[in-house]
Amino acid sequence: MKRTVPLLITAIVGFIFVVSFFTPAAEFLGELAAVWFDILAGIAFILGGGNLLKVHLKKISDRQAGWGYSGVTILAFVATLVVGLGKFGSPPAPKQEFYGETFATLPLEALPESLVARVPGQIPEKENGEPLPPSVRRQIVQRDGQIEFRGWMLSNQKHDLEEYKDRRAWRKTVEALYEAAQPPEPLRGKVAYYTDHRALSFKGAMTDSDRQALLALSDEPVWRQAVEQLYEQSRKVTRVRVSWLPESFAVPESLRDRLRYDAQTKELVLQGPLSADQRDALKKQFPDAEPLSAKQRTTFRKKLESLGRPLNDEQAKILDRLLSQPLPESVGERNKLLGLALLEHGGLTKEQCDSLFAPYRQEVAWRAKVLELFHAAHQVKYPWSGEYRAQGSPFWWLYEYAFKPLTATMFAMLAFYVASAAFRAFRAKNVEAILLLGTAFIILLGRTFAGVLLTDWLPDSLAGLKIDNLTVYIMQVFNTAGNRAIMIGIALGIASTSLKVLLGVDRSYLGSGGE
Amino acid sequence: MYEFLKNLDRRWVFLMMLLAVAVPILFRAQFPERPTGLARAVFDEIEKLPAGSRVLLAFDFDPASEGELGPMATMVVRHCCEKKLKMYFIALWPVGPQMIDDVIHKVILSDFPELVYGEDYVNLGFKPGNEGVIKVIVTDWKQLYTTDDRGTNIDQIPMCRGIENIQSMDLVINVSAGYPGTKEWVQYAATPYPDKIRIVAGCTGVQAPLLYPYIPQQLPGLLGAIKGAAEYEELVVQKYDRKKGRQPAAKYQEAKRRMGPQLVAHLLMIGLIVLGNVVFFMERSRRP
Numbered sequence: 001m002k003r004t005v006p007l008l009i010t011a012i013v014g015f016i017f018v019v020s021f022f023t024p025a026a027e028f029l030g031e032l033a034a035v036w037f038d039i040l041a042g043i044a045f046i047l048g049g050g051n052l053l054k055v056h057l058k059k060i061s062d063r064q065a066g067w068g069y070s071g072v073t074i075l076a077f078v079a080t081l082v083v084g085l086g087k088f089g090s091p092p093a094p095k096q097e098f099y100g101e102t103f104a105t106l107p108l109e110a111l112p113e114s115l116v117a118r119v120p121g122q123i124p125e126k127e128n129g130e131p132l133p134p135s136v137r138r139q140i141v142q143r144d145g146q147i148e149f150r151g152w153m154l155s156n157q158k159h160d161l162e163e164y165k166d167r168r169a170w171r172k173t174v175e176a177l178y179e180a181a182q183p184p185e186p187l188r189g190k191v192a193y194y195t196d197h198r199a200l201s202f203k204g205a206m207t208d209s210d211r212q213a214l215l216a217l218s219d220e221p222v223w224r225q226a227v228e229q230l231y232e233q234s235r236k237v238t239r240v241r242v243s244w245l246p247e248s249f250a251v252p253e254s255l256r257d258r259l260r261y262d263a264q265t266k267e268l269v270l271q272g273p274l275s276a277d278q279r280d281a282l283k284k285q286f287p288d289a290e291p292l293s294a295k296q297r298t299t300f301r302k303k304l305e306s307l308g309r310p311l312n313d314e315q316a317k318i319l320d321r322l323l324s325q326p327l328p329e330s331v332g333e334r335n336k337l338l339g340l341a342l343l344e345h346g347g348l349t350k351e352q353c354d355s356l357f358a359p360y361r362q363e364v365a366w367r368a369k370v371l372e373l374f375h376a377a378h379q380v381k382y383p384w385s386g387e388y389r390a391q392g393s394p395f396w397w398l399y400e401y402a403f404k405p406l407t408a409t410m411f412a413m414l415a416f417y418v419a420s421a422a423f424r425a426f427r428a429k430n431v432e433a434i435l436l437l438g439t440a441f442i443i444l445l446g447r448t449f450a451g452v453l454l455t456d457w458l459p460d461s462l463a464g465l466k467i468d469n470l471t472v473y474i475m476q477v478f479n480t481a482g483n484r485a486i487m488i489g490i491a492l493g494i495a496s497t498s499l500k501v502l503l504g505v506d507r508s509y510l511g512s513g514g515e
Numbered sequence: 516m517y518e519f520l521k522n523l524d525r526r527w528v529f530l531m532m533l534l535a536v537a538v539p540i541l542f543r544a545q546f547p548e549r550p551t552g553l554a555r556a557v558f559d560e561i562e563k564l565p566a567g568s569r570v571l572l573a574f575d576f577d578p579a580s581e582g583e584l585g586p587m588a589t590m591v592v593r594h595c596c597e598k599k600l601k602m603y604f605i606a607l608w609p610v611g612p613q614m615i616d617d618v619i620h621k622v623i624l625s626d627f628p629e630l631v632y633g634e635d636y637v638n639l640g641f642k643p644g645n646e647g648v649i650k651v652i653v654t655d656w657k658q659l660y661t662t663d664d665r666g667t668n669i670d671q672i673p674m675c676r677g678i679e680n681i682q683s684m685d686l687v688i689n690v691s692a693g694y695p696g697t698k699e700w701v702q703y704a705a706t707p708y709p710d711k712i713r714i715v716a717g718c719t720g721v722q723a724p725l726l727y728p729y730i731p732q733q734l735p736g737l738l739g740a741i742k743g744a745a746e747y748e749e750l751v752v753q754k755y756d757r758k759k760g761r762q763p764a765a766k767y768q769e770a771k772r773r774m775g776p777q778l779v780a781h782l783l784m785i786g787l788i789v790l791g792n793v794v795f796f797m798e799r800s801r802r803p
Contacts, residue, residue, distance in 0.1 A: 021707075027654060030650070031650075031651055031654055031655055031658065034644075034647050034650040034651045035651055035658050035659070037644060037647040038642065038643065038644030038647045038648055038651060038659060041643040041644040041645065041647060042643045042644070044643070045643060093665065093666070095665075095667075385666075387665070389612070389613060389616075399610075399613060403578065403610075404578040404581075405578075407577060407578045407579040408578050408579060408581065408582060410579060411579040411580060411582070412582070415532055415536070415780060416528070416529045416532050416533075418784075419528050419529075419531070419532045419780075419783065419784060419787055420525040420528045420529065422784055422787055422788050422791065423523070423525075423528055423787040423788070423790065423791040424525075424791060425791075426788045426791060426792075427791065427792060427795045428792050428795070429795075437788065437792075440788070441785055441788075444781040444784055444785055445781065445785070447720075447740070447742045447777070447781065448546075448742070448774065448777055448778035448781050448782075449546035449547065449548070449774065449778055450778055450781065450782060452549060468549065468551075472551060472552070475723075475724065475727055476727060476730075479724045479727055480727040480728050480730070483724060483725060483727060483728045484728045487728055
């Protein structure tokens with residue numbers, strides 16, 4: 001039995017592949033078998049890991065020669081596995097996160113009765129029996145001639161419902177249900193309920209009046225607890241140390257009540273989370289680059305030249321062009337572009353570089369601080385949603401600073417060993433070896449410019465003898481002919497061996513274990 | 516001298532190889548390249564595609580062979596960007612996605628920031644199964660690729676809509692360092708669908724001789740090792756930089772730069788083989 005099942009699987013799948021290759025009608029069967037093969041290949045990675053552990057743990061346990069290397073292998077394997085699977089240090093995927101919002105867990109069933117909206121109407125049935133869209137399926141029911149919706153309806157849910165049936169009456173009902181299933185006026189746009197996430201959400205920092213308005217919706221303890229939790233979390237204070245502020249720093253309008261700079265502790269103090277728009281508004285604290293007039297450009301150039309060497313003609317042209325055109329960037333970005341362009345077309349002194357790049361450095365430092373505040377104030381919804389190989393994560397470090405250089409080094413060391421082996425073993429012992437040596441010389445030279453250099457003087461009538469042409473000739477004629485012969489032989493061998501395997505004549509792939 | 520050569524410590528050979536590689540790198544030795552027919556064929560296959568054509572880029576290599584294949588991967592992507600082709604990246608090697616990320620950062624994000632992810636290029640990541648993956652996606656793409664590398668549903672990616680299988684691609688470009696690689700792409704994609712799937716490839720030096728039998732019917736173009744990359748680089752740089760009066764950026768001259776150490780190392784190898792044979796013949800003549 002232990003051998004019969006694998007034999008049967010091999011035979012059936014093998015014949016499926018053969019039949020599907022020659023019969024277009026059976027192509028889907030081959031595809032199905034290949035998909036199963038791919039799934040098993042994925043599982044094989046787990047088996048491979050298990051096998052690696054087994055082999056090396058045994059080596060360590062038996063204290064075999066080189067057991068220390070096995071220890072290093074296991075350590076590296078476990079470390080990579082843990083940091084990769086655990087996604088330690090990987091930031092969550094931005095698209096999966098709800099920036100600017102805080103959450104409190106609340107099951108759909110725990111939503112208070114006051115959050116059930118009702119409109120008269122009938123949920124239409126589709127001819128093909130298609131059920132309601134998944135985004136609303138759990139929240140909507142038909143009861144006593146009315147359509148009930150539990151929770152607050154989101155715009156994407158409204159869209160899904162409208163798309164469900166293209167009838168004017170239905171769209172009107174959906175419109176009415178959407179209006180009925182909205183939070184009370186003072187909370188509109190601030191509060192939401194996400195059924196898939198079983199969570200109540202609040203945008204920004206909750207005020208006392210918002211809290212009262214939410215609490216007024218129900219006296220249920222579960223509801224009150226969720227609101228209190230949301231209130232606490234949305235008012236969390238985040239501090240980030242910022243030793244300086246941009247000259248034109250101003251708190252964006254949308255953050256006026258929640259963000260301040262504490263000059264004593266030199267900290268940016270934020271209450272609640274930041275949305276992506278608020279983050280971008282906070283980042284934008286530097287003046288835009290306006291085109292300069294001819295006089296201003298001359299002053300700019302003189303000032304720059306006074307810090308070091310004069311600009312050459314090419315540099316002067318670049319400066320004139322870049323400073324006169326409207327650029328969508330800030331002054332720092334513009335000066336950085338200018339500095340790089342000037343460096344490409346001539347030199348600049350250190351002082352000139354510093355003068356050009358200083359505003360950009362400031363902007364980058366400020367953006368980094370804003371991002372720090374943005375992430376520190378954010379309540380992570382899905383800590384595992386990020387990429388395991390995100391830059392800066394421990395897995396990335398292992399890959400970038402251990403795996404990558406080590407594998408590259410292993411491969412590069414071949415050059416040294418091949419050179420040593422060639423010196424000791426590549427001998428012209430007989431005619432075959434001489435032929436091989438001659439071919440090797442031609443190919444070695446032909447794969448570099450040396451081949452061209454050595455025989456470029458040959459006239460066109462003897463172009464075939466040029467080393468680069470000889471290389472191509474050897475590869476395309478002798479090599480191809482030899483390889484084709486070998487491949488045809490191998491193909492015939494594979495066909496006969498495969499047939500033996502499929503028919504169960506050759507069972508060596510099952511190993512030597514008994515029944 | 517004979518005795519010294521006969522008993523030459525291999526560390527001297529290692530030292531010579533180190534110098535042969537290091538000196539041209541330090542002195543930035545570069546030599547001109549003359550593109551051969553195979554490199555020109557790869558260039559022409561990409562060049563003749565109209566803007567908006569779909570190109571599948573299969574990067575089947577790892578950091579071990581990055582030195583040999585990285586420059587050609589960079590150049591292929593740049594060529595596709597210049598031609599405004601739609602790029603679909605996939606990998607059959609577990610660390611292939613990192614190679615794809617590297618090239619995307621090096622070329623697309625830094626030099627073609629106007630290209631939009633999901634509209635102009637998409638990274639579909641790694642799938643296990645070697646040639647099994649190729650076998651499935653030549654007939655039904657969505658059996659295996661339901662999301663991209665970031666986990667986005669493939670139906671939500673504009674450039675993935677309407678693609679049923681690899682036959683929808685106008686060209687497949689494979690950069691490969693071994694198994695699974697070009698041989699598998701030729702056997703399982705190009706050979707069963709000769710009129711629908713065209714493949715060009717770049718491969719390591721040791722693989723190239725094994726792929727020549729497929730040229731030109733199943734494999735119209737092939738870039739063999741760093742030499743092939745340097746030739747192809749020359750063609751792309753000539754068309755998209757020099758003709759426009761621009762100096763190519765250093766990252767687009769990487770293969771050419773790496774040909775310097777290769778030249779000196781090859782000359783050293785020839786010298787060592789000759790020297791080894793001198794010792795061999797002297798030894799034989801001294802034998803009674």
